[in-house]
Amino acid sequence: MAEITAALVKQLRDKTGAGMMDCKRALIETAGVLEDAVDWLRTKGLAAAAKKSGRVAAEGLVGIASTPGKAAMVEVNAETDFVARNETFQGFVTATAKVALAVGEDLAAIGAAPFPGTERTVAEELTHLIATIGEHMTIRRARVLSVQHGAVASYVHQAVAPGLGKIGVLVAIDGSSEMAVLETLGRQVGMHVAASRPEALDIDAVDPAALEREKAVLREQAAGSGKPEAIIERMVEGRIKKYYEETVLLEQVWVHDGESRVAAVLEKAGAKLHGFARFQLGEGIEKKADDFAAEVAAASGVKPPEPPPP
Numbered sequence: 001m002a003e004i005t006a007a008l009v010k011q012l013r014d015k016t017g018a019g020m021m022d023c024k025r026a027l028i029e030t031a032g033v034l035e036d037a038v039d040w041l042r043t044k045g046l047a048a049a050a051k052k053s054g055r056v057a058a059e060g061l062v063g064i065a066s067t068p069g070k071a072a073m074v075e076v077n078a079e080t081d082f083v084a085r086n087e088t089f090q091g092f093v094t095a096t097a098k099v100a101l102a103v104g105e106d107l108a109a110i111g112a113a114p115f116p117g118t119e120r121t122v123a124e125e126l127t128h129l130i131a132t133i134g135e136h137m138t139i140r141r142a143r144v145l146s147v148q149h150g151a152v153a154s155y156v157h158q159a160v161a162p163g164l165g166k167i168g169v170l171v172a173i174d175g176s177s178e179m180a181v182l183e184t185l186g187r188q189v190g191m192h193v194a195a196s197r198p199e200a201l202d203i204d205a206v207d208p209a210a211l212e213r214e215k216a217v218l219r220e221q222a223a224g225s226g227k228p229e230a231i232i233e234r235m236v237e238g239r240i241k242k243y244y245e246e247t248v249l250l251e252q253v254w255v256h257d258g259e260s261r262v263a264a265v266l267e268k269a270g271a272k273l274h275g276f277a278r279f280q281l282g283e284g285i286e287k288k289a290d291d292f293a294a295e296v297a298a299a300s301g302v303k304p305p306e307p308p309p310p
Contacts, residue, residue, distance in 0.1 A: 002032025016041050018131070019124030058282035060084060060137065062168035064154045065097035071152040072101035073168045074110075074142045075279050079135040089137075090161055092129055096122060096139060097163065105142040143170065143277040150174025150274070153186025157194045166281045169193045175271030185269055188256060193278050198249035201273060206248060214243055249276065 002008070004027045012023040012034060018041050030036035060077040061084050076093045083089050095116050103109045111123035118125060122139070130137050145152045150173050157167035169190035173182055200206045218239045222232045244251045250263040250273070266273060 004028060004032055008032065008034070012037050012041075019120055019127040021118075021120045021124055022128060058285040060281060061090065061093045061160065061164050062156070062166065062279045062281055063093035063097040064156060064163045064168050064170070065094070065101045066152060066154055067101060069148070069150065069152060070101065070144070070146040071154050071170050072097050072105070072142065072144045073154070073170050073277060073279055074100050075140045075168075075281060076137065077140050077282065077285070078133075078137045083133060083135055083137075084160055086133060089129065089133065090164055092125065093164060094161075100142045100144060105144045107139060107142060110139060110142060141279065143279070145170045145172045145275055145277060147172045147174050147274055151179060151182045151186055153183050153190055155187050155190030155194055157191075167194050168279045170277045172274040172276070173271055174274065175266075175269060177270060181269075182271060185266075185271055189262070189266075189273065189276070192252070192255045192262065193249065193276055195255050196249075196252050197278065197280075198252060198276075199247040200249065201275060202250045203244055203248055206244070211240075211243075215240065249273070 004024060008027060009020060009023045012018070012027060013020055015034075016023070016038055018026070022041065023037070026037040026040040027034075030040050058077060059079060059081045060075065062073065062075050064071060064073045066072070074093065074097045076089075076096060078084070078089065096110065098116070099113045099122055100110050103113050111121060111126075113122050114120075115122045115125040120128065126137060126139065153171045153173060154163075155169045155171075156163060156165035157169075159165040171186040171189045171193065173186040173189065175182055175185075177185070199210075215236060218236045219232065222235045222239075225232070225235075227235070246252070250261070250266075252262050254260040254262050254265050
C-alpha cells in the first residue's frame with residue numbers, strides 16, 4: 001500500500017474537486033492508487049462537484065444565528081429554488097451561520113472552520129453537499145454585528161424555517177429600555193430595513209463616491225432648466241435632501257406609521273442604532289436567461305431553425 005501523504009491527498013483533490021477528508025478516505029480505500037481513488041470518488045458521486053462550479057447559483061437561503069449581544073448572517077447560494085426546501089441544505093445554512101457567529105465574517109475563516117458533527121471543514125462539507133444534491137453551491141457572503149450593551153435584533157422575510165429565508169436583516173441597537181423592548185424595537189427596525197432598503201445608517205456614512213455621482217447627475221438634469229448657477233445649486237441641494245430621505249436609514253419615513261422619521265422613533269424610545277446589515281438572496285447576481293429551444297437543440301446536435309425574416 002502506498003503511503004497516503006498530504007501531497008497525494010492534495011493531488012486527488014485538485015483532480016476531482018472533492019473534499020480533503022473524502023480524498024483521504026478514497027486513497028485509504030484504494031490502497032493509495034490515485035486513478036482507483038478517482039473512480040472510487042466518482043462511484044460515490046463526490047467527484048462531480050468541481051464540474052458544477054461554472055453554473056450560476058442565485059437561489060438558496062439567507063441564514064441567521066444569534067447569541068446575546070451578537071448575531072451572524074450568511075447567504076448560501078444554489079442553482080434552484082427547490083434546494084431551499086431541502087432539509088439537508090437548510091441544516092447546512094443554519095450550521096454555517098453558527099460557524100460565522102463563532103469565527104467571524106471572513107469567508108476563508110468560515111470555510112476552514114470545522115463543520116459541526118463531522119470531520120470535515122465547512123468548505124469540504126459544502127463540496128460533499130454539492131455532490132449529494134447535484135447543484136453548484138457557494139457561500140457568498142457573511143456579516144457579524146455585535147454590541148457591548150444592547151441587542152442585535154434580527155428579522156427574516158419569507159422564512160422557510162426559523163432563521164432561514166429570502167431576506168435577512170441584522171440591527172445593532174442599545175438604549176435605556178429593557179432588553180425585551182430593545183429587541184422588539186430592533187425587530188421593527190429590521191422589518192423597516194427589509195422593506196425600505198437603506199444604503200447607509202446616517203448621512204455621514206453615505207459613500208462619498210456615490211454621493212458625488214448623484215450630485216453630478218442632478219446638476220446635469222438641473223442645467224437643462226436654463227436657470228442661473230446659484231439657483232441650480234439650490235435645486236441640487238433640495239434633491240440631495242430627497243436622496244438622503246430615500247437612502248439613509250435615519251432619514252427615512254418609518255414604514256410602520258408612514259409619518260415619523262426613523263431617527264425620531266429611536267429618539268422617542270431612548271434608543272440608538274450602531275449598525276445594520278441587509279442580505280437579499282441573489283441580489284447583484286446576473287442570472288443567465290437560457291434559450292430552452294437552443295439548449296435542447298445543442299444537446300441533440302440539431303441546429304435550431306432560423307427565425308423568420310421581419
